[in-house]
Amino acid sequence: TNDKGRSIAYQKAIEALKRCTHPIRSYEEIKALPYVKQSLADKIWEIIRTNGLVKLSAFQSRDDVSTLALFAGVWGAGTETTKQWFAQGFRTLEDLRTRARLTRTQQIGLKYYQDFNTRIPRDEVTRIETIVKQTADEVAPGLMIETCGSYRRLKPSCGDIDMLMTFKDGKRHIHESILAPLIEKLRDIGFLIHDLINHSETSSTSHVSEQLTYFGVCRLSEPGSLHRRIDLIFVPANEWACSLLYFTGSDMFNRSMRRLARRLNMSLSQHGLYHGVVRKGVEKINTGQALNTPTEESVFLYLNLSYRPPEDRDH
DNA sequence: GCCT
């Protein structure tokens, strides 16, 4: 439903369950897990006992719930849009295609609905990575490129491809005129099929950061290859570590690390780690000072955390 | 829904 906080609580409980290595024998053992109390323990116990959950089955078979879940698979459509579509009487993807008013990105999201919702095997990500790196060597030499996301966390399959880039020579500045050719070349060789977000060409006047974002759709030339979501992010060298941290995730890991930073009167984002931050409620009175973060390890150190390699960052 |  709309309850954001509850959804987060459920996710935390799920992660706690995944972390639990020993077999669960009793109701009390469940309740002893972090983020699992009465309500969730009851539900988990029912799942263990009956191999299902009456309330969940009833929920999932509701017409609105299953339709909203279907529509949520369209990239570019979120809770509000899917609710609107349902209210307008649409029930199938064909309804959306023929009758719904779609934004440009939603049209792409719908067109490749099946492909985007199919996981990408590691070795395909590796092949895609190779193409981007080779092309970068040709048209924008001197880039350091790291494939992040679940790939860097060593997952056997990935939802999309996340590639982070900066100049090996930290003194060079990220600039549209250098990066647009890379996107263009990738398009020319038939690798990039569509743009979803292309900051490298529509350089906005308002952006203060040097970060450039490209979200698009790519496909390997081999017959039968699916269309894949690819994100290319270009960052200045001084933001490399925090960007690497951010782009590697997982999302829950990032959020807990940012919460910790906040508790320590610091602030952490993909741009950097700041200390001496003064907040009053939600707004910052003082933005604090940027800390020098040459490596991911340095960020862990500032936060008094022992280092965790990417494969241990699922939560 | 759980934590502080």
Next chain:
DNA sequence: CAGTACG
């Protein structure tokens, strides 16, 4: 601005 997206 609201909505959606990224990890």
Next chain:
DNA sequence: AGGCCGTTACTG
């Protein structure tokens, strides 16, 4: 009781 990530970034 109030928070649950980011003064995150982009679209329309």
